[in-house]
Amino acid sequence: MSRVNTVLGPIATEELGIVAIHEHIGYGMPGSELDTKWWKTPEVRYEETVPKLRKFHEYGGGTFVDVTGICNGRDIDYYKSLSAKTGVHIIACTGFVGGDTALPFFERATVEYLTAQFVHEITVGIGNTGSRAGVIKVGVSRGGRMTDLDKRIYRAAARAALNTGVPILTHLAIDAENAIAIFNEEGLPLHRVLFGHADDGINAEKTRDTWIASQGGRVGFDTFGYETELEDPPFWARPRNERLDHFLRFLRAGHLDQALAGVDANCSPLGWPGVKGHTVNYLFEDLIPDLRDAGLDDATITKLFVENPADFLTIQP
Incomplete structure (x- = not known):
């Protein structure tokens, strides 16, 4: 039976349903949970998050893939409670959003150490939670080029993916040449990698999305909803139609x-106010209707949000 690791245990791939593929229950920089300006009680975090996940479930959403990563607010026991409360499958990750978000302890780690860390969290569990990671997160640090630590994390992720069969998601799809060279050196098939944020407003023009696809990689258009039309758009925003047209061209x-x-939802941001007016339910309230208006049929919608994610997330021996 094909399966996927969720925070409440392995499930059959067929149970995933509609998948939100690159999201966050609560993302913040290391230490933000101790900042008195932004610290939130568990009650506040629940108040901000539960209604969004319940609405997601009501719309027909089945699975929320949390790619927050080590050091950025990952909280597995909290995820387990949310999943049980809302009925949404939550997949947690191992790995890092980027080398620049890793604490110094990990910054000095070898490829071998990082590989063992990732494999342990996938096959044994994350901390003492008993929950196993279902994906590996890697990322390009600020500046647009992979640092030495980024490259060690990517190499360790490739080895862990080969060892365990879980896939890799990237934060940003820039500097893909270096990433693909590492994956090729390690012998990781590129269909096991989702190069994320190909559509964001900062890096879209520098992202070689069709070239990545020609090499065999998967490409994530996963910052939908961060629009310049918002009341207070973030720096990575992009005009709604421009992002949609980019995706349709691809x-x-x-x-x-x-x-x-x-x-790229952030249900209850940690250490910053988040982006007003943006939730995971943009997927149902705006994105899928926009795609239908653009002429995509139900079979294509199912392909994008059910079949492709299921194929990608399935643990492969």
């Missing part, structure tokens, strides 16, 4: 099988 270029879409 699909029409013959890359449907390699495309995944998400909204």
